Amino acid sequence: MEKTARAAPLAFRQFILKLHSRCNLACDYCYLYTKADHGWRLRPRALSPALADRIVGRIAEHVAAHRLPSLAVLLHGGEPLLGGLSLVRQIAGALRDRVPAQVRLSMQTNGTLLTGPTLEVLSELSIGVSVSLDGDRVAHDRHRRGPSGRGSHADTTAALRRLGSEAFREIYRGLLCTIDLRNDPVATYEALLEFSPPRVDFLLPHRTWDAPPPGTGRYGDWLIRVFERWYGAPRRETGVRLFEEIIHVLLGGRSGIEGIGNDTAPFLVVETDGSISRSDILASVAEGAAATGLHVDGAPFDAALAGALPPPLNASCRACDLVRVCGGGLPAHRYRSGTGFDNPSVYCADLYRLIAHIRARLAADLAALRGTT
Known part of the structure; x- marks a missing residue:
């Protein structure tokens, strides 16, 4: 597990582009x-068109050097739509014109700016859209408010109804x-189901050992x-996604x-x-x-490959019977001053409890299947 013994990755296959460094919410x-x-x-608040063009050039250079058949590009922020649709059009067009690979484009947004005309542009450009929603109105508006204190649930859910319509479902x-x-877990899940999402990502709050989450040990339950x-x-x-990825790794994927996972x-x-930058979740650390x-402007993306590896796992993680599945969790969640x-x-007990439960459930079902054949 020494750093000198860990080979750097061969190439980056996903890029997160920050279109705007600010947000219209104050979660x-x-x-x-x-x-x-x-x-x-x-x-700068917004990515400039000239810099965006140079970033696309670096992506094209990286893809060509490594002969990648495909890659993913996520448009992010802050709130990416604050950067304007002209910037989105420019980046999407340049990526597809200049990158010698299949480019899968997506956007992560709070949804409050997803008007009908905006969705028409994103649909025209084949940009996938994921939206943040924390459950019902009370759950969502407890945290996801504008600078004035007004909750964003009404605007977000109105956007989701548009996004989930036949016109934009794709x-x-x-x-x-x-x-x-x-928030009640089942009620939260069912509140999300009301918007017929193709997939749901449940996210653990980004905490460290310096500021551990309230109720440590209860997230697994x-x-x-x-x-x-x-x-x-x-x-x-x-x-x-969390459950599917755990199941996939448990079954050898x-x-x-x-x-999740070590690779x-x-x-x-x-x-x-x-x-x-590396994963921007590390902003929660230091x-x-x-x-x-x-x-x-000064380095190809290859120059960042050597620093792309996550930090080595703690000795207790390496000795754990589930380390292949949890991979130690998010690096940011391992941090402690000193x-x-x-x-x-910081979520070790929660991850272990969840993964062990899923493993036992799968084992029981597989045993039952073998018993019927």
């Missing part, structure tokens, strides 16, 4: 604006929901209740998301000033924790 749990790193204050990718233990409701449904209602493909974040010291990332996840 009280946001890892970008309410945690340790305040570098966003020093960056670009609807799913919902992201940050867990709050005050919360997720188990959702898992049982999802897994036991008589028909498939939606995908739940590889994970496609950060924080997730690395990705890069490009900020509105052109600086190159000032500059996500920085690479690189800029698109020891850095040399710790298990």
Whole structure:
């Protein structure tokens, strides 16, 4: 597990482009604006068209050098739609014209700016859309409010009804929901189901050992209740990415998301000033924790490959019987002042409980299947 013995990844296959460094909401749990790193204050609000063009050039260079057949590009923020649709059009067109690979484009948004005309443009450009929704009105508006204090649930759900309509269903990718233990897990899941999402992502709040989450140890139970409701449904209602990835790895596959499994493909974040960052979730850890010291105008993306590896796992993680599945959790959740990332996840007990439960459920079902053949 020594750094010198760990080979750097061969290539980046996902890029996160920050179109705007600010947001029109003021969510009280946001890892970008309410945690340790305040570098966003020093960056331009919007990505400039000229810099966007140079970023696309770097992506094309990386893809050509590694002969990648495909890659994913996520348009992000802040709130990416604050950057304007002309910038979205420019980036989408340039990526598809200049990158010698299949480009899968998507956007993560709070949904409040998803008007009908905006959705028409995103549909025309084949940009998939995922929206943040934390459950019913009370659950959502507890955290996801505008600067004035007004909740965003009404605007977000109106946008989701448009996005889920026949006209735009093709670009609807799913919902992201940050867990709050005050919300009933099954009621939260069923509130999300009202919008017929193709997939749901349940997110653990971004916390560290310096500021552990309230109710540590209870998130696993919360997720188990959702898992049982999802897994036991008589028909498939939606995908739940966390559960699906855990099942996939338990059955011998590889994970496609950060924080599950040991071999997730690395990705890069490009900020509105052109600086190159690691996972921006590290903004919840310490000032500059996500920085690479690189800029698109001074270095190809290959220069960031050596620093793309997550920190080595803690000794207790390496000895765990489920480490192949949880992969130690998100690196940001392992952080503690003084020891850095040399710790298990602050959600270790929760992840273990959830994965062990899913493993037992699968084992029982597989045994039952063998008994019927």
